[in-house]
Amino acid sequence: MLLKTYSLAPTLVWHHIGNTVRQTVFIILLSMALGAAVNLIRPDSIPFVETWSMVDKLVTEDGETLAIPLEDAADLFADNAVVFLDARTPAEYGQGHIQGAVNLPWHEVDNYFETVIMTLDTEAMIITYCDGEACSLSHDLAMFLKDLGFTRVKVLVNAWTLWKEHDLPISTPSS
Amino acid sequence: MLQKKSSHDVALTIGYHFTRLVMSGVFIYASIDKIIHPDLFAQAVYNYQVLPGYLVNLTALILPWLELTLGTCLLINRWMAGASALAAVLMALFVGMILFNLARGLDISCGCFSAAPDEDPVTVLTLARDILFLIFSLGLVGLMFVKNTRRVGNTHKLYP
Numbered sequence: 628m629l630l631k632t633y634s635l636a637p638t639l640v641w642h643h644i645g646n647t648v649r650q651t652v653f654i655i656l657l658s659m660a661l662g663a664a665v666n667l668i669r670p671d672s673i674p675f676v677e678t679w680s681m682v683d684k685l686v687t688e689d690g691e692t693l694a695i696p697l698e699d700a701a702d703l704f705a706d707n708a709v710v711f712l713d714a715r716t717p718a719e720y721g722q723g724h725i726q727g728a729v730n731l732p733w734h735e736v737d738n739y740f741e742t743v744i745m746t747l748d749t750e751a752m753i754i755t756y757c758d759g760e761a762c763s764l765s766h767d768l769a770m771f772l773k774d775l776g777f778t779r780v781k782v783l784v785n786a787w788t789l790w791k792e793h794d795l796p797i798s799t800p801s802s
Numbered sequence: 803m804l805q806k807k808s809s810h811d812v813a814l815t816i817g818y819h820f821t822r823l824v825m826s827g828v829f830i831y832a833s834i835d836k837i838i839h840p841d842l843f844a845q846a847v848y849n850y851q852v853l854p855g856y857l858v859n860l861t862a863l864i865l866p867w868l869e870l871t872l873g874t875c876l877l878i879n880r881w882m883a884g885a886s887a888l889a890a891v892l893m894a895l896f897v898g899m900i901l902f903n904l905a906r907g908l909d910i911s912c913g914c915f916s917a918a919p920d921e922d923p924v925t926v927l928t929l930a931r932d933i934l935f936l937i938f939s940l941g942l943v944g945l946m947f948v949k950n951t952r953r954v955g956n957t958h959k960l961y962p
Contacts, residue, residue, distance in 0.1 A: 643950040650885065651884040654885060673859055676859060677844075678855055734923060761849045
């Protein structure tokens with residue numbers, strides 16, 4: 628009986644592995660079918676394949692491009708003709724930011740309404756930024772400011788990384 | 803012939819049902835908002851910056867349904883071997899993604915339980931929560947293995 632038990636065990640293990648693979652494949656296929664079918668019939672469907680680029684997405688309903696090239700942002704900075712708003716967290720801002728930039732964390736924008744937003748001129752040139760090609764904090768902040776009536780708002784995509792890479796002026800805790 | 807279950811088996815049975823119900827709730831709850839807002843979830847997937855652009859929407863369309871399907875399997879106690887293995891693989895992937903983005907210092911939305919970009923930012927707590935769910939899922943995989951390979955010599959069925 629003991630021998631029989633041990634000789635059967637590998638069969639059960641293989642049976643279990645086979646079951647696992649079959650069921651996994653079936654669940655995945657079912658999910659793909661459901662996902663595709665529901666997307667086909669729902670009114671607010673999205674394309675199955677789409678080109679994803681942050682610059683392409685930074686377009687307002689009026690067709691205005693929000694993204695500003697690094698060169699233009701650097702020129703405005705050099706002319707002292709722009710306010711940079713850092714949409715990242717205070718901790719990230721504290722570790723380093725574009726020189727002269729003001730911290731306006733998107734996740735707690737309400738707390739900064741009086742201390743930052745109320746002090747800004749609605750006609751002033753404003754550039755919002757965060758970090759990473761896909762970071763949407765700066766985009767969200769820019770749209771928010773536009774809704775508030777700020778007329779000249781731009782977004783510098785992947786700003787913090789690009790700014791450092793091009794050795795443009797920054798402020799860090801050690802500087 | 804019916805055998806009386808040992809206290810060890812009772813503990814395994816309780817652990818099995820508790821774990822599968824918890825993970826079922828996690829996956830079903832996580833899928834709802836993403837299914838309702840595929841466009842927002844696609845943005846969350848894109849923000850992770852780990853997939854090529856052409857896979858972003860496909861992932862955003864299929865992943866929530868995968869979560870719902872396997873969550874339902876866990877809930878109704880069917881196809882458990884596949885569902886528990888998939889749960890463990892998904893949780894391992896999610897933990898990996900969160901670790902990767904925390905290491906890169908990206909400030910992005912988790913997209914774990916809400917598709918909205920302003921909610922649920924990725925933090926160390928998110929990582930700890932997902933590691934706990936990964937441990938639960940791996941436990942379920944182990945319990946399924948024990949259940950399906952321990953029948954020989956035992957007349958009663960473990961955690962029916």
